Amino acid sequence: MTAKPFQISVSDDVLNDLRTRLARTLFTAASDTTYWAAGTDPGYLRELVTYWADGFDWRAAETALNAYPHHIAEIAGQQVHFVHLRGRGAEGAPPPLPLILTHGWPSSFVEMLRVAELLADPAGHGGDPADAFDVVIPSLPGFLYSELPQGPFTRRGVAETWHTLMTEALGYPRFGAFGGDIGGGVTQWLGSLYPGEVAGVHVTSAVITTDFREQPPTAEEEAYLEALSAYDATDQGYSEIMCTRPDTIAAALADSPAGLVAWIIDKYRDWSDCGGDLETRWDKDTLLTVATLYWATGTIGSSFRQYYNYPQNRPVPTITVPSAVTLSNEPAYANIPRSLTERLCTDLRHWSTPERGGHFMAHEEPEQVANELRAFFRPLRSGS
Template sequence: MWLGVLLALVLGLAVYYWFTARDKEERLPLGDGWWGPGAPPSDTEDQSIRPFKVETSDDEINDLHQRIDRFRWTAPLEDSRFHYGFNSSYLKKVLSYWRNDFDWRKQVELLNQYPHFKTTIEGLDIHFIHVKPAQVPSGRSPEPLMMVHGWPGSFYEFYKIIPLLTDPGSHGLGDQQVFEVICPSIPGYGFSQASSKKGLDSVATARIFYKLMRRLGFQSFYIQGGDWGSLICTNMAQMAPSHVKGLHLNMALVLRNFQTLSLLLGRRFGRFLGFTDRDMELLFPVKEKVFYSIMRESGYLHIQATKPDTVGSALNDSPVGLAAYILEKFSTWTDSSFRDLEDGGLERKFTLDELLTNIMLYWTTGSIVSSQRFYKENMGQGLMAHKHERMKVFVPTGFAAFPSELLHLPEKWVRAKYPRLLSYSYMAAGGHFAAFEEPRLLAQDIRKFVAMVGRQ
């Protein structure tokens, strides 16, 4: 009897969502904003695009070294590995490398291998890199592609994937599909100016980045993102669907009541609910794969969505604290099993040079506080508090499901928000920092998706 009642409940909920949550083609209003200090100027905003170069100095490097030298060390608990956070014994190794072997000047040269620019939008100097292909096949044009990072990442996450997109022929990917790649820094991250006013959220950022693409002369373009980048790109698609040729994501914020019910019933009725065998592997047992995972990894989120300036003040004053706080995410967000390793598995997917370069982009710009405020602006009023979170997306969409992402999203869940889902891929390897960890796999999936859009 209970089985019949359960099935009737599921059927009733399915009917309810059919009639109440069917596709409604809504758009986010474009609007406008001003985020610079004081009141907006009476004259027209400067729309010039200015070359920018990453630089450093002896004073900057000496100050960093002095702060590292003054670090006060705390011994870890025996056999704690990464279960208590960043293991301080391994931190000693990282700091020794950072202090004695890491060459920031060399990394600055590497950062400058791609063209950097700034332009002023809504009162903020917005930083971006813009990489054009050196060669384009005869009779073809490069596809413009904006790639947007998240926290605690940066535009640097895309340095390994850019050549696979702009010069694919040299990397064995074929040369018939070439991209022109634009990677902006979210306002308040890295070299993009931070807002002076409350309220700069993902929608405002999406509008700024849409204006950036139009200022660069693109009438239509592709967009790609994970983490905050996935939400910003989603908002761009909701705001200007006629200009977004396609949206590719490796993470999505998909909040629906039926997901909770699916997780409760999925172990027994997974196939009835649309779960594949791979979905079952990645979602169950729910207690370990979902509940414990979210609880273990979301403490930072509660802090940054409520009082980001408090912890930010400490991190902005201590390069060691900043490194431990951020690098811990590159351990367990890359693979949750890495918490069982003494070194957090950090060097299995990344080099210390790569990891510390990302840290230096936060340290040298003093942007950790403003980057954390993005959580407050987007989540300070609670989940589902914004209209866009309940809106669907009606541009062609591709989704790459990386197996070690913090929460797996089955195709059915993704399609509920993105009805025009053309491509859903179970990726062979990788976690949260897809472009940084598995650039070739992500590049291949982007190319597959764009080819599908082109055949429509």
């Protein structure tokens, strides 16, 4: 099992077709006079689409992405794309600790690139070379250049694929894991399934059990779960359709780049720590780099598979490896009691609530995430 070098290359025909579609976009009127109250604001969308059609330089973005070392590995008949940054450790010191970073939805490997640079080369960014990591950033199955599995998309299944990628394709006998959202679930499963190989797990979306049969929730936990349910009632429209009718919405988004980017940026605004102002966190070039990757690969529909297959996920078993949480400041997690995570993580060594950075924390606050990861994994490098 070997990994082969890979380069991102979008054809001129795809880009020309994209610009033609963007130029012919039919825009809707706002349903509410309050800015963004009913979803992606049509005025902002028009501005973004206009720039995408005649201003955004995809070739410059493509060149920047290809400056990173991309690879493709075939695992159990499934193509897996990943970026692999070798750590620059101290001369004569133990080798860098391998670390796999897993993104969520509607994200991509792009979310992890800046933090990966900081982790792989700490000395180059004012840090200690002893903190260097070998960083692996895979694309989730069905996202961009990674293929869907033959069976259902489950977080456990992805964890099994990542374990094979790390231990067999890349030859790492021991590694750490980090992620948020779907990536957090995958990271949890890695820690639960492979305590012999996984040095520790670090997540930004806290672990929540669904089994309260033996120990009912405390009053504090019950209050949080009720608040989460109330929040979901206002936010979950997007997930309801992707869980039940993914092919219907995918047909629209695969045919309309304006619809595609509207679907994505609605979540970038809602879930990031931007205070309602999207461009305080995301410039247009960043948003359109992600959108162009989804468009060029035709994978917005396959990225929904993990929603459609969600009922086939099972509760994460007890996690015994050292665990850490740097809590996202998005509404779904900002006030979660630590005790909910302690129900599943028997060795919770690090709990941090920086109150900065939302759903895409590694992208929003890369320095913060790098510092948290260094601090958590520092005593775990030698296997203690």
